[in-house]
Amino acid sequence: MRRTLPQAVPFLARRRGVLLRLGGWSLLESAQTFLGGYGVAAALDRGFLAGQPVVGLGWLAVAAAAVVAGGAATHRVFHRLADLVEPLRDGLVRRVVGSALSSAVAGRGGRTGHAALSRLTHQTEAARDGFAGLVMVTRSFVFTTAGVVVGLATLAPALLLVVLPPLAAGLVLFIAALRPMAARQQDFLRTDEELAARIGSDVAGLRDIVACGAEARAADAAGELIDAQTRAARALARWAAVRTLALGLAGQAPVVLLLAAAPWLQARGVTAGELLGALTYLTQALLPALNTLMTGLGTAGTRLLVILDRLTGPDEPPAPGSSTAPAVRAVEQDAAAGAVEPDAAASAPAPAPAPDSGPRSRGAVTAPAGARPRTPGPRQPAPQQGTPAEPDAAAPSLELRSLSFSYGPGATPVIDCLDLLVEPGEHLAVVGPSGIGKSTLFGLVAGLLEPDRGTLLIGGAPVHRPDRDPSAARRALIPQEAYVFGGSLRDNLLYLCPGGVPTSDVEAAVRAVGLDGVVRGLGGLDARIDPAALSQGERQLVALARAYVAPARLVLLDEATCHLDPAAEARAERAFADRPGTLLVIAHRLSSARRADRVLVLDGVSATAGRHEELLERSPTYRDLVGQWHPQAG
Numbered sequence: 001m002r003r004t005l006p007q008a009v010p011f012l013a014r015r016r017g018v019l020l021r022l023g024g025w026s027l028l029e030s031a032q033t034f035l036g037g038y039g040v041a042a043a044l045d046r047g048f049l050a051g052q053p054v055v056g057l058g059w060l061a062v063a064a065a066a067v068v069a070g071g072a073a074t075h076r077v078f079h080r081l082a083d084l085v086e087p088l089r090d091g092l093v094r095r096v097v098g099s100a101l102s103s104a105v106a107g108r109g110g111r112t113g114h115a116a117l118s119r120l121t122h123q124t125e126a127a128r129d130g131f132a133g134l135v136m137v138t139r140s141f142v143f144t145t146a147g148v149v150v151g152l153a154t155l156a157p158a159l160l161l162v163v164l165p166p167l168a169a170g171l172v173l174f175i176a177a178l179r180p181m182a183a184r185q186q187d188f189l190r191t192d193e194e195l196a197a198r199i200g201s202d203v204a205g206l207r208d209i210v211a212c213g214a215e216a217r218a219a220d221a222a223g224e225l226i227d228a229q230t231r232a233a234r235a236l237a238r239w240a241a242v243r244t245l246a247l248g249l250a251g252q253a254p255v256v257l258l259l260a261a262a263p264w265l266q267a268r269g270v271t272a273g274e275l276l277g278a279l280t281y282l283t284q285a286l287l288p289a290l291n292t293l294m295t296g297l298g299t300a301g302t303r304l305l306v307i308l309d310r311l312t313g314p315d316e317p318p319a320p321g322s323s324t325a326p327a328v329r330a331v332e333q334d335a336a337a338g339a340v341e342p343d344a345a346a347s348a349p350a351p352a353p354a355p356d357s358g359p360r361s362r363g364a365v366t367a368p369a370g371a372r373p374r375t376p377g378p379r380q381p382a383p384q385q386g387t388p389a390e391p392d393a394a395a396p397s398l399e400l401r402s403l404s405f406s407y408g409p410g411a412t413p414v415i416d417c418l419d420l421l422v423e424p425g426e427h428l429a430v431v432g433p434s435g436i437g438k439s440t441l442f443g444l445v446a447g448l449l450e451p452d453r454g455t456l457l458i459g460g461a462p463v464h465r466p467d468r469d470p471s472a473a474r475r476a477l478i479p480q481e482a483y484v485f486g487g488s489l490r491d492n493l494l495y496l497c498p499g500g501v502p503t504s505d506v507e508a509a510v511r512a513v514g515l516d517g518v519v520r521g522l523g524g525l526d527a528r529i530d531p532a533a534l535s536q537g538e539r540q541l542v543a544l545a546r547a548y549v550a551p552a553r554l555v556l557l558d559e560a561t562c563h564l565d566p567a568a569e570a571r572a573e574r575a576f577a578d579r580p581g582t583l584l585v586i587a588h589r590l591s592s593a594r595r596a597d598r599v600l601v602l603d604g605v606s607a608t609a610g611r612h613e614e615l616l617e618r619s620p621t622y623r624d625l626v627g628q629w630h631p632q633a634g
């Protein structure tokens with residue numbers, strides 16, 4: 001109201017002539033209302049009850065003629081209405097086109113363009129229809145009520161004593177409910193839009209959601225919006241009940257009171273005809289007008305306010321990456337929470353050798369004696385607003401204590417009582433037979449899955465779902481199915497850096513992971529890319545460069561290099577190993593396991609960790625895997 005009224009008042013003031021003409025024709029409609037009740041009263045008192053049926057019929061004919069004249073007046077009202085609502089639509093269209101052009105000139109095309117199209121077509125039409133409806137119901141109510149009040153006063157002023165108090169009380173209740181009802185209507189529209197946007201983006205990103213194992217998270221997020229919409233709908237329904245109460249008070253209570261007070265009114269000289277005339281006013285004129293007003297104002301009116309607010313309010317700036325699937329964005333741990341400070345492990349002295357406490361449980365695995373700190377990597381982006389609290393630099397990069405997880409209440413645990421310590425800067429390869437739980441473990445570490453039991457700490461802090469974890473930007477999971485969206489290569493690479501980073505850092509990431517050839521081939525960082533035209537390996541390189549330039553300290557590569565040839569994979573993995581931070585890789589080649597500081601072997605019975613040579617001696621599962629890898633990998 002605050003934003004819309006200041007613009008509505010001058011609009012109406014410029015159209016005083018149209019409003020006067022509308023008022024003039026509406027006055028004729030009031031005459032029809034007046035004559036409707038008065039004619040019935042006179043027909044009874046002066047005609048039929050007085051033994052003069054011809055006079056009675058005459059008065060009824062007067063009332064009928066008034067209806068015909070009122071119809072002609074209503075016809076003229078519709079003509080005048082066009083003079084009021086068409087300029088509103090034209091003004092809104094001009095405004096939307098102007099603002100879309102300004103956005104396009106300012107380089108904010110895409111999303112703003114789509115929004116402008118919807119505003120130009122659906123929303124301006126809805127505003128025009130809503131405004132027309134509002135003018136009609138308000139006008140009709142005002143002039144009908146005027147006709148009824150004058151009619152009742154003319155018949156017998158005592159009738160007003162019975163009719164006016166409940167009418168006024170009902171109107172006051174209705175007006176008091178308008179504001180909260182508008183707010184609830186706005187809540188409902190907002191939640192409806194949020195749900196539609198979420199489902200739209202989930203459908204568009206379905207392949208990636210499935211590829212990243214983010215189904216549960218996507219379902220949770222949509223479920224929360226559905227719950228919010230249900231709450232909004234219930235709140236709206238409660239206010240609709242208040243509106244019905246107001247209608248009952250203003251429209252139906254006067255009828256009941258009139259009947260109940262009939263003896264009292266008759267004692268004050270009110271005739272049977274006057275009582276019938278009053279009833280005609282209430283049931284034939286006031287009640288329908290009230291009903292239309294309350295329904296019209298309560299729904300169309302509040303919707304009109306919301307639409308006008310959007311059409312005349314400021315443009316929404318396009319959200320970075322808004323065309324992409326939010327669930328996938330969360331999977332890749334978008335860095336919305338802020339960029340990371342220079343890595344603690346890069347500047348800290350080498351961590352003290354972790355005491356090997358031996359197996360603590362079935363899956364007890366501790367950090368290696370002297371995991372090496374990373375050599376300084378590319379310059380990290382400066383801290384941004386919203387950067388989560390610095391984690392405990394002395395804490396292990398990743399710590400699992402008795403961690404257990406199964407996919408269902410009765411299912412066999414995939415991860416069972418696993419203990420693991422990974423020191424800052426360590427490079428850990430996770431290996432194991434197919435289906436043993438490697439991706440599940442990464443899903444737990446990324447916060448996409450919730451453990452059934454046990455503790456999971458990253459940098460000493462508990463892990464939560466990415467969308468509820470201010471530290472989520474400190475970890476990045478790159479799944480096997482690389483997420484690449486249509487847009488510039490630069491947009492794709494900066495997907496996890498909403499605050500942006502210098503071009504030199506992007507170029508360093510591109511060189512480090514071996515994407516430089518692809519960038520040159522495509523025509524530079526600002527070239528637009530068609531995801532479907534890239535090979536699977538090229539898409540993986542894009543995802544790797546994106547993770548490399550991101551502020552994440554803990555990078556999880558879940559077979560993220562499986563489409564690269566061994567040399568390209570080696571280059572990418574070395575780049576991540578040299579980058580500040582901790583690296584966890586699901587290895588599917590011997591070379592990948594050998595490059596790691598330590599290897600974690602999952603075999604379903606126990607978890608074992610150690611250097612490649614140690615494991616060849618200690619772990620039969622590892623020996624088997626190496627035996628299978630040997631012929632192809634080297």
Ligand SMILES: Nc1ncnc2c1ncn2[C@@H]1O[C@H](COP(=O)(O)OP(=O)(O)OP(=O)(O)O)[C@@H](O)[C@H]1O
Binds near residue numbers: 407433
């Ligand atoms: N969403 C799920 N619901 C139920 N069971 C699942 C789900 N995802 C995985 N599993 C099961 O959990 C077990 C571990 O799967 P996971 O994908 O973690 O293994 P993996 O070691 O990564 O396999 P691979 O090497 O073949 O990718 C498998 O038995 C798998 O069928």
